[in-house]
Amino acid sequence: xxxxxxxxxxxxxxxxxxxxxxxxxxxxxxxxxxxxxxxxxxxxxxxxxxxxxxxxxxxxxxxxxxxxxxxxxxxxxxxxxxxxxxxxxxxxxxxxxxxxxxxxxxxxxxxxxxxxxxxxxxxxxxxxxxxxxxxxxxxxxxxxxxxxxxxxxxxxxxxxxxxxxxxxxxxxxxxxxxxxxxxxxxxxxxxxxxxxxxxxxxxxxxxxxxxxxxxxxxxxxxxxxxxxxxxxxxxxxxxxxxxxxxxxxxxxxxxxxxxxxxxxxxxxxxxxxxxxxxxxxxxxxxxxxxxxxxxxxxxxxxxxxxxxxxxxxxxxxxxxxxxxxxxxxxxxxxxxxxxxxxxxxxxxxxxxxx
Numbered sequence: 293x294x295x296x297x298x299x300x301x302x303x304x305x306x307x308x309x310x311x312x313x314x315x316x317x318x319x320x321x322x323x324x325x326x327x328x329x330x331x332x333x334x335x336x337x338x339x340x341x342x343x344x345x346x347x348x349x350x351x352x353x354x355x356x357x358x359x360x361x362x363x364x365x366x367x368x369x370x371x372x373x374x375x376x377x378x379x380x381x382x383x384x385x386x387x388x389x390x391x392x393x394x395x396x397x398x399x400x401x402x403x404x405x406x407x408x409x410x411x412x413x414x415x416x417x418x419x420x421x422x423x424x425x426x427x428x429x430x431x432x433x434x435x436x437x438x439x440x441x442x443x444x445x446x447x448x449x450x451x452x453x454x455x456x457x458x459x460x461x462x463x464x465x466x467x468x469x470x471x472x473x474x475x476x477x478x479x480x481x482x483x484x485x486x487x488x489x490x491x492x493x494x495x496x497x498x499x500x501x502x503x504x505x506x507x508x509x510x511x512x513x514x515x516x517x518x519x520x521x522x523x524x525x526x527x528x529x530x531x532x533x534x535x536x537x538x539x540x541x542x543x544x545x546x547x548x549x550x551x552x553x554x555x556x557x558x559x560x561x562x563x564x565x566x567x568x569x570x571x572x573x574x575x576x577x578x579x580x581x582x583x584x585x586x587x588x589x590x591x592x593x594x595x596x597x598x599x600x601x602x603x604x605x606x607x608x609x610x611x612x613x614x615x616x617x618x619x620x621x622x623x624x625x626x627x628x629x630x631x632x633x634x635x636x637x638x639x640x641x642x643x644x645x646x
Contacts, residue, residue, distance in 0.1 A: 294640040295598035298322065299606075300590040301645060302569070308352070315590060316356045318646050320363075324592055325442075327561050330365030332439035336403065337371050337466060339446060340391040342379060343579040347570030349446050351400040357442060357565075358403045366440065370396060370405045373432050373465060374413030375577070376472050376524060376534075383525065384411045408432035409468050412525045416468030419553035423634065425546055429553035430471040440561045441554075443596070447566050447603045449573045449584060453544050454624020455615055456575040457600035458564045459631070463551030469521040475546040477534045480517045481524060483510045487531035494523040494532065544626040551596060552636045566591040566603045573619050584618040585611045597637025601628050 300318050302311060319325065328334055336357055341348030354370065361368040372391070375381045380390040384407040391405055398404055409415050409432035417436050418428045435441070443461055450456040464472060483494075488509045495503045495510065502516035503523060510531070512523070524532045555562065568588035572581050585607050593599035604625070608615055615624055628639050 293638075294642045295593060295595035295638040297591055297593040297595070297598050297602040297641045297643050299602075299643050299645050300592075302587045302589045311590075312352055312356060315353060316360070318592070319356070319360050322646060324563055325360055325364050325366075327563070328361060328364040328366040328440050332366045333437070334361050334366040334368045334440040334442060335371040335408065335434065335438045336361070336368055336442045336444060337408075337461060338444040339461065339465065339576050340372060340381070340387070340394045340396055341576045342381070344394065345581045346576040346578065347446055347448065347572045347581060347583075348394070348576045349444055349567050351395040353567070354396065354401045354403070354444065357444065358401055361442070362402075368403050368442075370401060370403050371408045371434065372405070373407065373409040373467070374469065374525070376469060376476065376521060379577075383413065406434070408434040408466060412522070413469035414520065414522055414525065416470060419556055421549060421553050421556065423549035423552065424630075425542075426549050429550045430468045430474070431550065431553050431557075432466050432468050435466055435554055436557050438558075441558045443562065443564045445564070445566050446576055447568050447571060447607070448575045449571075449615060449619025450575050451620055452540055452622070453547060453627065454540070454620065454622050455600075455604060455627075457603055458566060458596040459551045459600050459627050460547055462554045462596060463547035463549070466554045467550045469525055470519065471550055473519055473521040473534070475543060475550060477519075480514045480519050481512055481521070481532050481534050483512055484531050484533050485509045487529050489529050489531070491529070493526045493528070497522050497526045540622045541626050544623075545630040548627055548630045548634065548636065552634060555596060555636070562594065564593050564596050564599045566599050568603055568606060571607060593641070595637050595641070597628060597631040597639055598641040601639045602641050602643055604628070
């Protein structure tokens, strides 16, 4: 049986004010937030973008979502997790300050920002799953504590996963630092000696005492290292390196299995919203912006797999070619195929225009 995916279409030359009005009306009239109970703590997972030019979903839409959650008696807040790589979003303090600069202040959205993985990205829980790679996955600890989850995603191309949609926003976006690292890397971290200042922070924070000083520089004993990524989080001098060469197919499958773990914690208490606007070649983690498709609309579903399947089909239908022809020439339907193999979600969908 196919899953329902609701579609708010953008008309040619439609103004943003008009689209926001349609968005609010559609969410309200179709009772998409009816799963939210009074006093539910509702995490609204989004992406604040790496720079002002990327196509991330703007705060005006998040404000609408927050208001409607409050109408249901819920307690909404915006949430995100820290990144593995260096940038504006490596820890909670930098990330929240960056989000405010990007327009996601409480004045603009009506919601506070609370990080799902704590100050340094290491607050996590393990969720048991029946995957092909994992029997348990590490996700941000806050996910288990909330009652409801709204996932707001800007659909894009992606340099390693082919496309970025709801599955990536769940699987990568709500995993802990350890979860992100096992998805991305096939090896343990190592010290880049020329950048190491011997400050000792990595030694102080290593949970298994795998790091010591050798000849005046930090050294990681790989036989002891558990690959948690703590050293990467606390190093301020870019002296910790990783092997980022995980194959495209394996990475996509690992993303799906972490998304499955997140979904298991909130069955029946989630809704997913994909914005097919400002569709870019690269994800919003990049400062660069290159639009690869016209604005199409907004999709809403309770099935994370179906909404990504519909998003991909709509984009390819609109551009008249495969996504790999305008983004990166790598396998990109692996996420959907692996979800189907796991019995996670539904790649078959019924598209309903509203």
